[in-house]
Amino acid sequence: MFLFVIFSSHIFSQNTTNAITNLQSQTNAKITVNQNGIAEFIKFPASNPLHLEGVTLQEKVVSFLETNKNLFPFATVEESFVFGSVKTDTYGFKQLVLTQHKNNVPVFDGQLRFHFNAENKLTAINGNYIPNIKNNTNPTISILEAKQIAIETVNKQDINLSGVALFAFDTNLYLFQKGLINNSFGATYLVYEVEVRNDADVREYVYVNAHNGNITEQFTGMAHALDRIVYENNTANIVWQEGDAFPGTLSIWQQNEVEASAHVYNFFNNAFGYISYNGADAQMRTINNNPNISCPNANWNGVTANYCNGTASDDVIAHEWGHAYTEYTSGLIYAYQSGAMNEAFSDIWGETVDLLNNYEDADDDQSLRTACNSSDRWRMGEDASAFGGAIRDMWNPPCNGDPGKLTDGQYYCGEGDGGGVHSNSGIPNHTYALLVDGGTYNGQTISGIGFTKAAHIFWRAQSQYLTATSDFYSLADALDAACTDLLGVNLEGLSTAAPVGLSGEIITASDYNQLVNTLIAIELRTDNNCGFVPILTATADPCEAAATVPIFFEDWETGMSGWNVSQVASNPSSWEARDWVIESNLPDGRTGQAIFGIDPVNGNCTSSLQNGILRLESPIINIPDQPTGTFEMTFMHYVSTEDSWDGANIKYSLNGNAWSILPGSAFTANAYNGTINNNGNDNPLAGEQAFTGSDGGSTSGSWGRSYIDLSVLGVTANASIQFRFEVGTDGCNGREGWYIDDITVYNCDMSLSIADFESLQNTIKVYPNPSNGEFTLKNLNNIDLIKAEIFDINGRLINTIDLSNGQSLYTIDITQVTSGIYFMNVHAKNATRVMKLIKQ
Numbered sequence: 001m002f003l004f005v006i007f008s009s010h011i012f013s014q015n016t017t018n019a020i021t022n023l024q025s026q027t028n029a030k031i032t033v034n035q036n037g038i039a040e041f042i043k044f045p046a047s048n049p050l051h052l053e054g055v056t057l058q059e060k061v062v063s064f065l066e067t068n069k070n071l072f073p074f075a076t077v078e079e080s081f082v083f084g085s086v087k088t089d090t091y092g093f094k095q096l097v098l099t100q101h102k103n104n105v106p107v108f109d110g111q112l113r114f115h116f117n118a119e120n121k122l123t124a125i126n127g128n129y130i131p132n133i134k135n136n137t138n139p140t141i142s143i144l145e146a147k148q149i150a151i152e153t154v155n156k157q158d159i160n161l162s163g164v165a166l167f168a169f170d171t172n173l174y175l176f177q178k179g180l181i182n183n184s185f186g187a188t189y190l191v192y193e194v195e196v197r198n199d200a201d202v203r204e205y206v207y208v209n210a211h212n213g214n215i216t217e218q219f220t221g222m223a224h225a226l227d228r229i230v231y232e233n234n235t236a237n238i239v240w241q242e243g244d245a246f247p248g249t250l251s252i253w254q255q256n257e258v259e260a261s262a263h264v265y266n267f268f269n270n271a272f273g274y275i276s277y278n279g280a281d282a283q284m285r286t287i288n289n290n291p292n293i294s295c296p297n298a299n300w301n302g303v304t305a306n307y308c309n310g311t312a313s314d315d316v317i318a319h320e321w322g323h324a325y326t327e328y329t330s331g332l333i334y335a336y337q338s339g340a341m342n343e344a345f346s347d348i349w350g351e352t353v354d355l356l357n358n359y360e361d362a363d364d365d366q367s368l369r370t371a372c373n374s375s376d377r378w379r380m381g382e383d384a385s386a387f388g389g390a391i392r393d394m395w396n397p398p399c400n401g402d403p404g405k406l407t408d409g410q411y412y413c414g415e416g417d418g419g420g421v422h423s424n425s426g427i428p429n430h431t432y433a434l435l436v437d438g439g440t441y442n443g444q445t446i447s448g449i450g451f452t453k454a455a456h457i458f459w460r461a462q463s464q465y466l467t468a469t470s471d472f473y474s475l476a477d478a479l480d481a482a483c484t485d486l487l488g489v490n491l492e493g494l495s496t497a498a499p500v501g502l503s504g505e506i507i508t509a510s511d512y513n514q515l516v517n518t519l520i521a522i523e524l525r526t527d528n529n530c531g532f533v534p535i536l537t538a539t540a541d542p543c544e545a546a547a548t549v550p551i552f553f554e555d556w557e558t559g560m561s562g563w564n565v566s567q568v569a570s571n572p573s574s575w576e577a578r579d580w581v582i583e584s585n586l587p588d589g590r591t592g593q594a595i596f597g598i599d600p601v602n603g604n605c606t607s608s609l610q611n612g613i614l615r616l617e618s619p620i621i622n623i624p625d626q627p628t629g630t631f632e633m634t635f636m637h638y639v640s641t642e643d644s645w646d647g648a649n650i651k652y653s654l655n656g657n658a659w660s661i662l663p664g665s666a667f668t669a670n671a672y673n674g675t676i677n678n679n680g681n682d683n684p685l686a687g688e689q690a691f692t693g694s695d696g697g698s699t700s701g702s703w704g705r706s707y708i709d710l711s712v713l714g715v716t717a718n719a720s721i722q723f724r725f726e727v728g729t730d731g732c733n734g735r736e737g738w739y740i741d742d743i744t745v746y747n748c749d750m751s752l753s754i755a756d757f758e759s760l761q762n763t764i765k766v767y768p769n770p771s772n773g774e775f776t777l778k779n780l781n782n783i784d785l786i787k788a789e790i791f792d793i794n795g796r797l798i799n800t801i802d803l804s805n806g807q808s809l810y811t812i813d814i815t816q817v818t819s820g821i822y823f824m825n826v827h828a829k830n831a832t833r834v835m836k837l838i839k840q
Helices: 014-027 057-067 143-155 252-272 314-327 336-356 416-424 426-437 450-465 472-485 509-522 544-548 754-759
Strands: 030-033 039-043 081-083 094-102 105-116 122-128 167-177 188-197 203-209 215-220 286-288 305-307 438-441 444-447 490-492 502-506 552-554 564-569 581-583 594-598 612-617 631-640 647-654 667-669 704-709 720-729 737-747 764-767 774-779 785-792 797-802 809-813 820-828 832-839
Touching: 014 030, 014 039, 030 472, 039 472, 057 081, 057 094, 057 105, 105 188, 105 450, 122 472, 143 167, 143 188, 143 203, 143 215, 188 215, 252 286, 252 305, 252 314, 252 336, 252 450, 252 490, 305 314, 314 336, 336 416, 336 426, 336 450, 336 472, 416 426, 426 438, 426 450, 426 472, 426 509, 438 509, 444 509, 450 472, 450 490, 450 502, 472 509, 544 737, 544 832, 594 612, 594 720, 720 737, 764 832, 785 809
Parallel strands: 105 167, 286 305
Antiparallel strands: 030 039, 039 122, 081 094, 094 105, 105 122, 167 188, 188 203, 203 215, 438 444, 490 502, 552 737, 564 612, 581 594, 594 737, 612 720, 631 704, 631 737, 647 720, 667 704, 764 774, 774 809, 785 797, 785 820, 820 832
16 A cells, blocks of 8 residues: 655655655655655565665665655765664664764754665665755854753743752754644754753753754653652652662562562563663662652653652553653653653553563453453553552543544643643553454454564564654554564563563564554544644735835834833832843744844742733834725734733824724734733733734744734824834743734835836846945936935835936935935836835
């Protein structure tokens, strides 16, 4: 079966499209294409893997890339990729990973994985290739500055409940594509990835823009078995080491930690030849009743696995060690679908160990499930008394309020819980349980293939195919490829004690069909129902008049002359001073300058209150005597604020009257997306319509254009109007803020045809520009000119120059006016050209 998925909302290179089509046609490969238009999974038929020229695997990979040069649009192999070493797994399969680089800077999760069988034939390629990276790769801020910014950011988030000092454990420079984690591919940034931790209860990956210090993204690295916190400050020390008497004086919970960690070690080593969580026999360190994890809880913090009395049941212990194994294999980020898979793999390995080890199961019923509570099988954490019962149900996730397939109503779409990592994990959990035990679900009947086959398929998918930002669709592809790889292989048996040797279980074509049916039933290749959309959607460009004869225009390229900024602090004594500022380092790679009102991550909502307003007030804009058409305003902007608590909107004053909020009804495109929370909110803009929050499925925004019909406000010819752009914040917390650019007031009836406009494009030249106020206008083709009219930025006529005497050179003198931007309309017999003059 051929799968060739193209997302039509993104336009990609025709050469790349042709290369994908040609490869499929020539090899009958199954190809998945991502929203960047790039192949992210290529699986060649099991009966016909690809033979490549070359002796070494490196030579074979280069041969493939050179032969299919447009498949991944790169300059040269040497400039674009760094080759890793060849790794051979216990099945005899080989893998070579290429890491994407630009100017020797690695691309975050930019990697291509080439998979070969025992005969060195290519069976699959998967990974992420990020096209069209044009960033400046020389950082502006230092590593030390990035560390300080990251630590300060995390300090302000009030997540360090233990109070243990934060430090920057590791820092790496990356090219980072925003949105990669949830398939909303955005702009690429040069960032420092700073791992902020305290080796206790905080581990955050903060991505600091290496040019302006803004926070581009943040992911948690702290995985918890239960998403709740009850603080308890007790003290414990390491009480048992390898070689000590067992059980000695250990409590039942400490005994569990010793026993179950051995079960985990043996399980992965015996079945997959993977020795300890890092594959290199690392010591497995455990702390019981760690005073810094807010018992009852459990976590893996990158250093130790931590538990409390009442949480250290064997499946929870194996669950936390599962996070360690994930960190050192796929490295799945703990957010959105990647995080749900991270959480699910821990559930999968935790429950597999629990169902295999015959440890403290005397009162457990592990019979096949028939209903929500018919047995203890597939119920995660059922023996952890502190949790009050099982916290997830893998066989029927809705029994615990979690989704069992992509289209279930329980699917979580919000930003909370890392994008639903604990709830949406029900989907891959259900995939595993259904594949093991079988059943009828969502119109599909599956014959269970048992633990041995399912565990080998899932481990191979995790260890060989998944990357940090893989999603459910990638998981489906990975499971498909892993199962295909293992066809005909006599699999090692599963055990949590001594090795049991080859199991005699061999994956067959029938088993593969059961997997296919399971993937269909769980809908792993189906889009979620979240409908993630940006705050600002794509719009058409404004009419020609907006560019050629604007009534008012501001692009901030020469400062903010004529504009006024002010701060309105509700609590001046604790307010941290800030104002609208012009920024040149703009998000999403936008060039030029824009004005920015910050939504700072500061305050604590108690003693340090940051509620107030930043105001940006325009000059008075005089509307000309234009009898027809509609007066409109458009502006480009980018918004990302604390959702519902902070936000931004526009006020206006018509003909000098009182200020009023510009209503949402006046927008004809990209209106306010919400209302600022009015319940318990100390934001002065509480209850007002506003731009608030960030793009769906993201913690940041994106650029878009809003349009406003000024006639709704009562604007007519010869009126005057002023605008005030406001950012309102509550007492604490924030996100980014509001960027605004290219504010334009215009009337489409003043438009010139494009043909007329372009007829003067190569005929009239004005220089020098900028100047001190004296410009030279040159008529290059000696066409018949009539006059030049010069207007200030508010649309007022300040000078008219006669151009009808046939000269080729004219002096344009505006030395008598103040510095700023002016517009000159040059009129010929059948055309008019508008030119911007900048007086310094």
